[in-house]
Each structure stands twice: as C-alpha cells, then as structure tokens.
Amino acid sequence: MREPPFKTILKPYGEALLTLAQTRPEIVCLGADLTRQTETDIFRDAIPDRFLNVGMAEANMISIAGAMARDGHVVFVNTFGVFCTRRCYDQIAMSVAYPNVNVKIVGFMPGLSSPGGPSHQAIEDVALMRALPNMLVVDPADAIEVRQAVQAVADHPGPVYLRLKRGENPLIFDDDHKFSLKKAHVIRSHKSSDVCIIASGMMLPSALAATRILESKGLTVSIVNVPVIKPLDAETIIPIVQQSGVVVTAENHTIFGGLGSAVAEAMAEEGVPVPLHRVGIRDVFAESGSREYLFSKYGLSTQNILNAVWAGLHLNTPVPVAPVHKTTPGEYAPV
C-alpha cells in the first residue's frame, strides 16, 4: 500500500480497455458524446471500426448494446453515471439485465466527484443498479483496481455496472494487488477489534486515513475494501464485523441502497448485534463545487468517519481532528 498524498495516473480504464480489445475482437465500445471524458478517445483512434458514438441518446445506446450483445459481442457502454443509470433505467432492465447479456455499463463521475451539481452527480446509481437482477456493481478504489476490473468484468458473462472516477486516478495499491469479483479485500483484520471500517471507491482513502488516526489513539481497527458491492462478499465481511465494537461503512453515494445498505442487510440476516453507522450522502441532493467542499459539506470526509466511530463507541473524549493533506498537482489526498 502506498501513502497519501497518492500519485495519480490518467486513463487507466481507457488504456486497459484498449489493451484488452486488441486481443478480443468481440469487444465493442459505445459512447454518447463524451468520448474523451470517458477515456475512450484512445479506443476510437486505435480501433475505429469497433467504436460507435451514438450521440446524446442513452436509451437508444443501451438498447443497441443489448442487441449487439445478444448477437455475440461484449459491449462496453460509456457515459457519465447519471446518464447511464437514471436516464435509461427501463432500457437497462429490459435490454440488458433481464436477458442477462454481456453489456458492461461504465458510469463516470460517481457521487459528489463532479463539480457539476445534481444533474451530473450520480448519488444513487449503485442503489438503482443493485436492485436489478443479474447486475453486478463494481466501484473500484484506485487505478490498479480499475485496470484489473476491466479484465474481470469482460471475463464475466453478464451485465456489470462499473463506476469510475473521472480524470486523475490515485495509485493506492501496490502493483501486486489482486482485484476479485468474488472476494472483498481485507486490508487489515483482528480477532477482535474496536472498529471495523468498510469502504468502497473514492471513500477508501478517507477510510485509510481514519484508520491511521484511530490506531494512533490506541484503537484496533479492521478495514475492508469492498470494490464489488453486488454480490456483496458477506462470507468475508460477516466474521470480521461480528468481532467488532462498531461498524462504519463509507461510500461516495446516498446512504440508501448502496454499500451501507448492503452491509446492513447482510448483518441483519446473520443477526450480528453490532451497531452500524453509515457514512454517505444523507438523503439530499448536493450542489456545484469542488470535491473538497462537497465531500466536507455532505458528510464524505475522514472527519465524518471519525465522528461516526466516536458516536458508535459512545466515547466522551473529544473526537480527533483529521489532518488536512496538502497536495500538489497530480496528487490525490482524502478529504
């Protein structure tokens, strides 16, 4: 594991998809007027025959993708997360999820990572996609995971929603990191811990930062990275949360229907008597603004995780204050 502030790289998805498509002629790439923004300009330039810009017509794009997949292609559909979930939900249900075809829906700008306000902020995309039978939901945390996830979802014979950060992607994991569609990634676990933090996607850096602070205060912390929200790897997660004093989930998404809900469902069904605090967007549409401003204001910061732990453990001491990381251009740090 690397240390914050993290170095970043550009286009991990676009490069991984192109590399894969060069050896797999069945892969086609569809877009909806956001080619450079979805890193697919390099695919378009290298393999123009298998790249198709459908224009601003996401419903049409999804149904086209469904039919191409029925006919044997592996179709990657690319646009912003809001547009490929909210806008064409019936098409995804009927053309992709129900027939269980090989379409990978790639939605960029998850949660409050877009400065563009509620029209561009996919805060409930995980909930929408989780609700569809046959659909897998993947929310990678860094560029290493993104690269491996592209190969993994292409190998999975069925629909996947892949939720990707746009632009600079942090390098958090070492090169030998293993992404799995089946197993959650246990970063650290203890036989018995004060706190278990479960995080996905862009909240992983905050979860790591919070862990470090909590450990410096003498608490034992288990931390699990869950890039695959559906199917949730309850088999790995449940034994860890069972031995914890409090569970805190952290997701760049509404607290309804995403990672926190998935963990809550698994814990309830297993009868795990441990309090759960969900760090996420609390049933509200946000606004325009920088990531730092939005993550702080809408409850997606390291401080929010620390506050949740303190509340969950009923500690009377002052909550530790999360440090502000200084970054230079090309670096990424948690809020």
Next chain:
Amino acid sequence: MVAIQGFGYLGQALSSAEIVATMFGGGFVRRGQDKFVMSPGHYVIVLYAVAAELGLLSREELANYGKDAALLEAIGTERTPLFDLVCGSLGQGLSGAVGFALSARLKKSDARTYAFLSDGEMEEGQVWEAAMFAAHNKHRMGQLTVVIDANNSQVDGTVTFVTTIEPLVDKWRSFGWRVEEVDGHDVSALQAAFAKGPAAPEPLVIIARTEILGRMKSIPSTADGHFIKLDKDLERAVLKELEAALA
C-alpha cells in the same frame, strides 16, 4: 388462442395478420439468417400463429396461450420462443434492430434486420432516437426494414384522440428514411413494399395503414380493440366470418 381463453390481444392479430404473413410467408424474413424484432410485445400472439403455421409450434401449445406457466405468454418475454427479440416495454424495438444491424455489419454478414413497430409507439421518444441514428450518413442502414402497423389504436382510444403523430410519412422521410405507405390488409401491396428493402443505402420504413379489428364485421365497433373479450356468441360469429373469408 383468444377463443379458448375468452380474451386476449385479438385486435393486434387482426390488424397485423397480413403484414406478418407477408414477412414470413412471402420469403422476406429468411429464417436462421435474418433478424426479426417485434417491438410491441402485445402482438406476440400473431407470431405464435405464424410459428404454428410454419410447423415450429404445435397446435396444442397454442391452446395454452396466456395461461399460468404456459410457454406462450400473452406479452412477449425472454421466454418467447423462435424470434430474435420480442420486447414488452414499448418504444425499444427499433433500437434493438439497429443493434442487430450494426452487429451484422461488424460480422460482415449480409443478414437483413426486420423490425415490426406499432403507431402508438411513435409517442415514445426512443423511437426517434433510433430513427435518427439509423439514417445518419455514417451508418445508413439499407439492410434495415421497419414496418409500422398504423391501426390508430392505443389503450386509451384512438391514437388521433390521444395525440398527433401524423404526418408519419413526412416525419420518417425528414429523418432520412425511404418511406412506403400501403394498405396493410393488401398482401400484394405489402409484398411490393417489402421487395424494395434491399434496393438503397437508406433504411426503409413501410407505413401499413390498417384497422384494429381487421375488416371484421362481426365484432362491434364499440369493442376495446387493445384487449378483446369474446363471449360464446361473439366467438361463433367471429369464427364463422373468418372461415368464410378463408374459404
């Protein structure tokens, strides 16, 4: 099928019988080679009749139409046998047909794609997204033929009562399509129109003007054409009229 159950999508079958018979019986849709999309899944009953006529489904299977656990469901699903894509949610079939046409092109196949749409579906915006895309100069799809059953019927009444979709011919032509407008109960006219499919680089749309109850005189004009209920007297009258027409 409808007589056995006492209800079903008989109006759709009556308005589209000649169209679908022409496509499958007239040698246009080449089975195993071309793709066929039924966009309004309520019409799937007419495909069951075609499949039985082609010997692909048994008469016994038809008798189970619409019953619990039957293979032949009343609205098309993924279980619908024999056809490439039968949609249930309206307005999505043309996009599917475009996907098949693109797929055939990538595979360097000369397969044609046929899509059956209804006029009520023209109210769904996705139809026009797909229409615009298919005729765009980069991917003009001469291998795509669409037929629209323009029977002026939707759930809440006539299409003209609910909204204005006309002028359909001008609309499709302005989107860059070749347009043929025919009497959808006239088999010769339908054959001539379908025969024009492969002739040009632009996709072809056939606007088939039909009546929701076909030209049946035995069904009262006050009947709900979208979903017909048959009592025994009406069933006898309908069967008598149909048998006389085929004699």
